[in-house]
Amino acid sequence: MTWSELAVVVVLVVGLLLWLVWVRASRLDRLHRKVGASRAVVETQLVRRATVAAELATSGLLDPVSSVVVGEAAWAALAASGTGRDVPRGPLPDGLLALLDGDGDGIPDVVPGAAVPGRRGGVESELSAALREVLDDADEVDALAAEPAGDALLAALGAAWYRVQLARRFHNEAVAQTQRVRRGAVVRLLRLAGHAAEPETLEMDDAWPAALPRPGEQPAAGRPVR
Incomplete structure (x- = not known):
């Protein structure tokens, strides 16, 4: 093999390696974008769930204790998303606003550390638990549905x-896929991830309340059709 032929082979090999690196870097970039987009969808659905929970707490349909529990959890979840000051107050049960407003400014306090990664999942889990306390009782749900x-x-x-569950599942799958690619030898050796932060799954309790019908689901026998 002549020097010119050897040079051509070397150029082809180097070109192939560079192309493979470019493909891997492009894939990693797409995965990071996918994670960002899926997280935005999750955030939107979490805010929607917390907003509806706050509306339920301030609707006057729950007993005072349940209103306080659900209201506190909803405010905490909205504070974690940065939208805690936008919740409609409505006719708050006696003492609820005073309970949620610790500094007397008429606005429920933002939960310290709520926006810290890992804390968000805990706040949302607390909201899930608070809602299940109310919605695990079929009689309570029937009474609410009658209004x-x-x-x-x-x-x-x-x-x-339901959208929270779906969005979180897709987000966590995107995160897991991105983490697998980031752990690859080529990515770590060439630092293809750059300064992009390691994506994290959103771990939270989103178990469905026993008595709350799922969208499109027929109520259990003996319960009114909604």
Whole structure:
């Protein structure tokens, strides 16, 4: 093999390697964009769920204790998303605003550390638990559904909760795929991830309340069709 032929082979090999690196870098960039987009969708659905929960808490349809529990959890979730000051207050049960407003400015306080990664999942889990305390009881859900406003809120909450579950699943799958690519030898050796932060899954309790019908689901026997 002549020097010219050897040079051609070397150029081809180097070109192939550069192309493979470019393909891997492009794939990683697309995955990071996918994670960002999926996280934005999750955030939107979480805000929607918390907003509906706040509306339920301030609707006057729940007993005072349940209103306080759900209201606190909803405000905390909205504070974690940065939208805690936009929740409609409505006719708050006696003492609810005072309970949520610790500094007397008429606005429920933002939960310290709510926006810290990892804390968000805990805040959303607390909202899920608070809602299940109310919506695990079939009789309680039936009583809410008997009211036109309550039926609409239950339908909106079910739709938002279902979308949260789907969006979080897709987001976590995108994160897992990105993490696998980032752990590859080529990516680590050539630092193809650059300064992009390691994506994290959103871990939270989003188990469905026992008595809340899923969107499109027929109620259990003996319960009114909604």
